[in-house]
Amino acid sequence: MKSRILLLFILFILTSCKREPKISSSDWTLLSNRLQYKEQNGILQLKSGNFTYDFKSDQMPFKKIILLNASMAGYITELGAEDLIAGVSSPEYIYSDKIQNLLKEGEILNVGNEQKYEVEKIISLKPDAIFTNYVASFDNTYQLLKNNGIKIIFLDEYMEQKPLERTAYIKLFGKLLGKNKEAETKYQEVEKNYKELKQLALQAKTRPLVLANIMYGDVWYLPGGNTSTVNYISDANAEYILKNNTEEKSIPMSFEEVFAKSGNVQYWVNAGNHVSKKEMLSMNPLYSKLDVFSKGKIYVITGKEIQKANDFFESGVVRSDLVLKDYIKIFHPELLPDYQLTYMKELQ
Known part of the structure; x- marks a missing residue:
């Protein structure tokens, strides 16, 4: 029954969200209406929905990350960057064989679930960043993690309604994880295939x-x-x-x-x-x-x-x-x- 409820929630949010107004600037790389970034003076500036971030060049690429959403594991596996994952939440919802094997070996830790995250365990892992969808009810948890020097990056990939724009989030992961070439190659492959298939149809x-x-x-x-x-x-x-x-x-x-x-x-x-x-x-x-x-x-x-x-x-x-x-x-x-x-x- 829990899996049915989760499926309803996922299908509902995939079809129920509005876009933010588009930000246009020649300086920004726009991946979608809600995700854009630019590099200037040794700083990577990121705008994701209502959130903005600045990352200095010496803070990247991230070497240790935590994922609080199974959907984000897809980007990591496509980049072959599973070894950068230190922790995940609700591992039972993750499909990747490699991530599951790393969990069994203790290389990746279970840091809780959608009801409660294990904050002390997360802090002890000292991740460079946590990737998650923003959930207002977890504001206190987010603040506690931030107070301990942990970066939390909120992404809204589930709200993207254009398939290739959702795919394009892989470019951001590539930028933050030092996998630029792999990300661009994968995106171009998917984009090319998608456009050819659309013509075939x-x-x-x-x-x-x-x-x-x-x-x-x-x-x-x-x-x-x-x-x-x-x-x-x-x-x-x-x-x-x-x-x-x-x-x-x-x-x-x-x-x-x-x-x-x-x-x-x-x-x-x-x-x-x-x-x-x-x-x-x-x-x-x-x-x-x-x-x-x-x-x-x-x-x-x-x-x-x-x-x-x-x-x-x-x-x-x-x-x-x-x-x-x-x-x-x-x-x-x-x-x-x-x-x-x-x-x-x-x-x-």
Whole structure:
């Protein structure tokens, strides 16, 4: 049940957040509307959401870091920098084999979870920096760590709605961890693949109608029309059920409202972490009323999942090209006849 609640929380925040106003300056390297940095007079200045940071050249690259969010592990593993991690929170949600092995060997320590961080252990590790999403309820903990000379860098990668902008955060990690070349190479690879896949999708002869997400209680939280999920659907040359919506947040709807719009739906994606259609109906019998349930195809994001750890929320944060490739394979299988799904799985 806890994993289902976490999945709901992750899917909700991925589709429910607004962007900050764009900061434009020729001096800044803009990775997204909410993340930019520049180097001047031996200082790296970083703006991340509402937070600003200055790092002197002799403070970088960081040699010892702590991650308080599993999604950030994806950037570290893509850079091959797992050995720089001194601690992580909630390790049961981390998919990376190497990080799990380092945990078993005691090279990486468990520093708590989303309920309570082990502050004394964090302080004893003396990290150069902690990377995390900002959570207001942890303000006292953050301040205590800062009082002990620990840098806390708040990043909002989960709020990015454009897939390649979320991937671009790898450039910042490369800058801070002394992995500039590796980060730029990886980003260019993903960007090139993504753009080529987007062009490939345009060759499809059909543009199927798509439904996304599932119900929680009596509410169906559909992704808004400008969310990352819908950007993937659009770039895969498919049509979303709320194609005219312009929100960057989730849209709560009743089953009846979704039913009225779903008559021609051929594909249902991001259908939670259900293991079968039978199990899906046991959670909500109303699904059987949808034509797509019996006549279409349903996909869940559990293709790379081990117990509580799901690689879609880890490496998938960086590998937007592979996520797009999955969607194209789902909607237009004839375009990728030899490709096997990476993060998605058809529900039987």
